[in-house]
Amino acid sequence: MDAIPLPSNFAEVERLIQALYQPAPPQTIAQIQEVLQTLQKSAGGWQLAQSLLSSKDENIKFFGALTLIVKLNTESSALSQDDAKQLLQSLIGWLIQFLEDGSSALVVRKLCAALATFFIHFPHLWSRCILHLLYCLHGSRAIPVEDVDEKPRTEVIEQHTSYELASEMPLTRVQAVIWFAANLVEDVGKTDMNSTKYADVHRRLWHDGQDVIPLLAFALSPALSRLPSEKGKTVQQESVACAQSWIAYAQRTPASANIDKSLRSLSIPLINCVYDSDLYDAAIELLIDSLNNNSEFFEEAQLEAISAMLDGEWAQKRYQMLMQGDFERDSVQFGSLMLAYGDALLTRLMVAIDDRSQRFWAALAGLTSAPGFPAGEDKIFTPTVELWATFVETFNDKLVEGDQDNDLWVPMATGHVTQVVSNCWQKLQWPPADVFDSWENDERSAFKEARKDVADLLQAVYALPVDIPLLSTFANSFLQRLPSCSWAELEATAFCLNALSISVAQDEQHDDKLIMVFSPLFFNAMKEQAGAMQPRARQTFMALIERYSDYFVRHPEVLPPALNILFDSLSDPALGKGSAQTIASLCSSCRSILTGEVPAFIAQYSTIYSSHPIDSVAEERVINGIALIIGAIADNEVRLGALSQLFAFARMDIERSVQLARGMLPVNMQDPLHRRGLNIGWAQKPPEQMTVADIAVELCVRGLRCVLFMARGVQSFDDGPVDLDAAPGWQGPRGNQLPVVQDDILSALNQALVTFPNDYEVIKAICEIFKAGFAEWEPGPFVFPPETVTNFFTSLSSTTPQIGTVLKTACSFLSSLRNAPEAQETASLTRLLPWVLTLLQAMPDPEGDIELSQNAIDFVQRLINRRPDIIFGRQPQTVIEFIFMHSLRVLEGSNPLPKAAAADLWSTFITLRSNDPLARLQKQTLSEENQAAVWDAISAAMEHFGPLVSRSLIFQVGGNAARSEVDKLCDPLKKLVVNQKHAQAWLEQALFDDNFPSTKVSAEEKRAFLRKLLNLRGARNTNQVVKEFWLACRGSQFAYAS
């Protein structure tokens, strides 16, 4: 499309503006806008605006006013005082003309906005702007500001207050001044109150704008509302909105006390507006907003007026509408007003025992029983529950403080809370499935959130030190309702019991109530009525078993029926994951009690495994649960035997996957053992794009993850004693069976690795399995000898997918060697270091693989920290050179994670001498001669790399580093200052290097920085000094953030 040329005459400009407001393609509109903006910004913009305002066309007049706003906002500083005064006169003149010639409200409003913009830029030229405007509109001529200012007050201001002026004017003119007043406060409010640029605007707004109070007082007076025309109502509605803007502005003004006082005189007329159906919406919004955000705005008389209103006949009618299910906006706003009033005066009204207050609280409690399901239908339920949560918290605080001077209020408050709980129990019942399904997603989520809000409320109520027997009520109710099979009510009761579990489950003194919940009747219902039961109810009942797993520890006699029900539910797609979670939770809590049941568990799992494959996540949880119990078996041989049985299932998966991958076995989608590789339900159709190779990999990963959850399950008890002097896990007594089991596991892992060497999930799962054994202190099936683990790592190369993740596991392995005998540790580390270096060398650049780079540096850092002799005593000079040069390049790079790892590496290396490496080395069986050699090598390396690392660090904090990296880089810098005698010289040399990255700091500033750095001797303040230096090097434009 051709570009639109700049108009050459006024008529063309008018045509363009007309075109702007006509329907046209977006590109055309954008082009027109661009041309018009060019005109607005041009030197002739002022003149153009005035010409446009003379037009008879509404759109052109509107654009003229808009042009003036644009000019004022961008070029007001170019206007002289006289020009500005003249502009104001013109603006007011246009306004009078527009009001007289019947211009549209849109144009008049835009001109009012232009006047407000004028005030923001020239507040000193327009004192008492509202009164002045009123005076001009009253006299139908644009009077100079001085004429109003200079006339004795007795003549003008005192005799003609804005109230009187407004009362003598046509309503159209009053309305225009109200538009101006609203624009004024809203536009000024958008400016920064703390900026000196606008300080005068804010100061004058309140001083000069006080005339808005009598103006609004006139507009809200009953006389106006009695006018027969619609205009009076419209003006009043706009006056309420204008008052709200002024109140909101006053709330944010530092000297708000005075402002509040002036505005407060409007509050009774504003409250009375609520009774007027035409003004109801605007007035009630103002009241809600003020009560919620600025309740101090109301004094005693106003609060009494609101209280009387809420207790009156009018309010009763409104309340009844709400309670009959009217959730239209007007009705909900009334409920919100009740809540806002209750919240604002909560502390005071809570302890009030007068009839009106009690009626008010009873009505608020009643709001929780309005008809309809919460959120989707009943819009007032959630905010009401939130208010009652605040009520309960405050109630608790008062009771804890012992504030019960007049304890008559306590039983009254208790009664209201009890009523709320009872109502909430009714409301949290699930709707029928078809109703729930018909809701929008937001409504469904909001309903669930409302239930959670009720759960929070119940927990708060339970903590109250008053007699509200929540637990016994719900437990009793649960038992009583079971025979009736009313699932929605039972579900709601179970949900409430779940909410209390965190406070109740661990305490055996509640068992006399919980016995009513976990009765034979409950388990029979779960078993016999499973088909008839709503799935949601069944899910909640299962959660009930999980939440109260501590009860099952104390009452193992109810474990079998519970577990049977859970295992029966595993194959149900809707309940499987939840059941598995509960099984794992129960097995964890009751592991010691259930050790005799391991064969039964394995038999249950065997049935599931071979008949109907369940979801893989659910299966992992079940496996983890069974392994937890196996881990609790005291006898070594029995434990390993049970584990072998469980492991056999995973091994079958892995072997089958290998056979499928090698084409030794045709895939059969009807075979449940093959379908395990699909991880889909029994009834679901396999995805067409899935190949045999995909199924094989999936099956292998599934088997490996089962092994992983076995490994995690059989880990030692977390709370068991740890013998710090004991030998590590692989050195303990291993018995005859342990090596056999370990070989079996290793053989399966090896099969998986050899068959799927390029599959990330397979590699990751094997890494995780090894990692599970690293934390162990006792011999175990997954605690492999270091040599075995080292073999695994070194068998992988840089072509292995996600080799960085493997390196991360190697780091964990290195740390796990803490108590290993030197020979084994040395053997492993001596093999692992070259492997790590080979991986690093294979990278085309130091940051080619961020994860690899980070974890390799982390490995070297841990190695230097634990066994510096492996690097400095056993590696050639070139290797040391490569390691440190690589980390220096990373330190100077741009990737934050490897850079942080490099900073850690240098911190460790720099402190190596002060950490007394000789003492460390003496622990090893190094000869004195070797120790000295290591010591010399460390010293030589420090001498060689000290200047280089100093240069890198100084260049980084000299502006090269990102802001977020500065703190991390301070660590090695502090260590350097504290530990290295040549630090001062190295740092000075770096600061005055020709290539120092910043030219914004002088030599003196650099010297001052170095002095501070050295004087602080690594203290915490160093970080602040470094940050200031970084900022100075970067320049002042980076000081925008603290």
Place this chain on the structure above:
Amino acid sequence: MAANQPSFYELYRRSSIGQALLDTLDGMIQQQNMDPQLAMKILANFDRAVAETLNDKVKARLQFKGSLDTYRFCDEVWTFVVKNVTFKMENGQQTVIADKVKILSCNAKKAGDEK
């Protein structure tokens, strides 16, 4: 309706996402694609958006139990040091155990709302 914008806590600037935003803004200023005034406005918006989003949109909940070791209330900031803490996530999906947790809590009301 617009009123003067309240100030919001700047504490989320130290979060990972806040740090990343600061680094990005620095980069844009360095490349002269943005001036610091705009960066300040963006940060102010970030402060507001994080506070409002955490308040309005984040519905995730967790419960925790532990032994309250130390607490203090200074300059409108509560500090709790809790030991041996067990966090239970929603729907019992995950349990996290920590030896020691420090909880800092600031008034959820925006600074500008306080009077």
